[in-house]
Amino acid sequence: MTFEGAVPFMVNATAGTTVLGAFDPIEEIADICEKYNLWLHVDACWGGAALMSDRHKHLLKGIHRVNSVAWNPHKMLMVSLQCSAFLVRDKTSLLQRCHSAQASYLFQQDKFYDVSYDTGDKSVQCSRKPDAFKFWLMWKALGTRELEQRVDRALAMARHLAQAIKKREGFTLLMEPEYANVCFWYVPPSMRSLPAGPELWEKLHTVAPVVKERMMKKGSLMVGYQAHHGQPNFFRMVVISPQVSREDLDFVLDEIHSLGKDL
Ligand SMILES: *Cc1c(COP(=O)(O)O)cnc(C)c1O
Numbered sequence: 151m152t153f154e155g156a157v158p159f160m161v162n163a164t165a166g167t168t169v170l171g172a173f174d175p176i177e178e179i180a181d182i183c184e185k186y187n188l189w190l191h192v193d194a195c196w197g198g199a200a201l202m203s204d205r206h207k208h209l210l211k212g213i214h215r216v217n218s219v220a221w222n223p224h225k226m227l228m229v230s231l232q233c234s235a236f237l238v239r240d241k242t243s244l245l246q247r248c249h250s251a252q253a254s255y256l257f258q259q260d261k262f263y264d265v266s267y268d269t270g271d272k273s274v275q276c277s278r279k280p281d282a283f284k285f286w287l288m289w290k291a292l293g294t295r296e297l298e299q300r301v302d303r304a305l306a307m308a309r310h311l312a313q314a315i316k317k318r319e320g321f322t323l324l325m326e327p328e329y330a331n332v333c334f335w336y337v338p339p340s341m342r343s344l345p346a347g348p349e350l351w352e353k354l355h356t357v358a359p360v361v362k363e364r365m366m367k368k369g370s371l372m373v374g375y376q377a378h379h380g381q382p383n384f385f386r387m388v389v390i391s392p393q394v395s396r397e398d399l400d401f402v403l404d405e406i407h408s409l410g411k412d413l
Pocket of ligand 1: 164166167168193195196222234
């Protein structure tokens with residue numbers, strides 16, 4: 151199919167969307183891309199960390215078949231900002247061919263060593279920090295097992311929070327979490343008897359911003375909120391710190407209720 155005569159040449163799938171933490175089915179998308187000879191890129195900036203976990207890596211099943219991947223170890227793995235990897239399977243110096251400025255005063259080609267190690271000419275920027283080193287050093291220091299536990303723990307905490315939300319009156323999950331994103335509404339008692347419909351949505355939309363303002367002014371919590379696809383504002387809780395406990399997550403729900411119950 152073409153739109154206005156345009157022919158697609160690449161597909162961008164997402165492994166771990168920013169808001170909901172949802173994963174596209176990479177294997178199925180790769181089948182289509184192979185059939186039509188399309189470049190398949192996966193934005194795994196947020197979800198790529200699941201690859202560290204035996205239990206959760208199935209979320210990115212098929213990722214070995216794609217042409218390129220973006221991954222931010224500075225998110226769930228908590229490498230200090232910033233550390234963003236762009237991985238390409240290409241072996242034809244694609245990045246060099248795209249970005250090289252071939253400045254005659256830099257990156258001489260007649261040096262005594264293999265000049266393919268000169269990475270500076272492959273990126274848009276020239277002078278830059280070796281961000282990959284931070285990840286390498288952290289991986290060496292903590293070990294693969296510790297990084298895996300970080301991911302497993304974050305996802306276990308997300309599941310705990312989702313279960314706690316299901317048990318509480320006035321709290322409603324948007325969807326069962328696929329990853330570490332737990333998205334939910336808090337419905338104050340005054341709105342609980344309203345039938346599902348535009349009047350309730352309109353009132354509910356105003357709740358999260360007020361609760362957020364109150365939690366920030368009190369200094370007790372920082373939880374993001376947003377609207378999405380026409381739905382009223384909801385809270386989006388993402389936990390990655392290994393120091394967060396189940397009690398802390400229960401406190402989040404207690405605090406939201408205590409700050410919003412009069413609305
Ligand atoms: C965070 C994120 C990005 C970009 O993150 P930077 O930290 O700006 O590199 C891209 N895609 C997704 C899905 C993300 O969650």
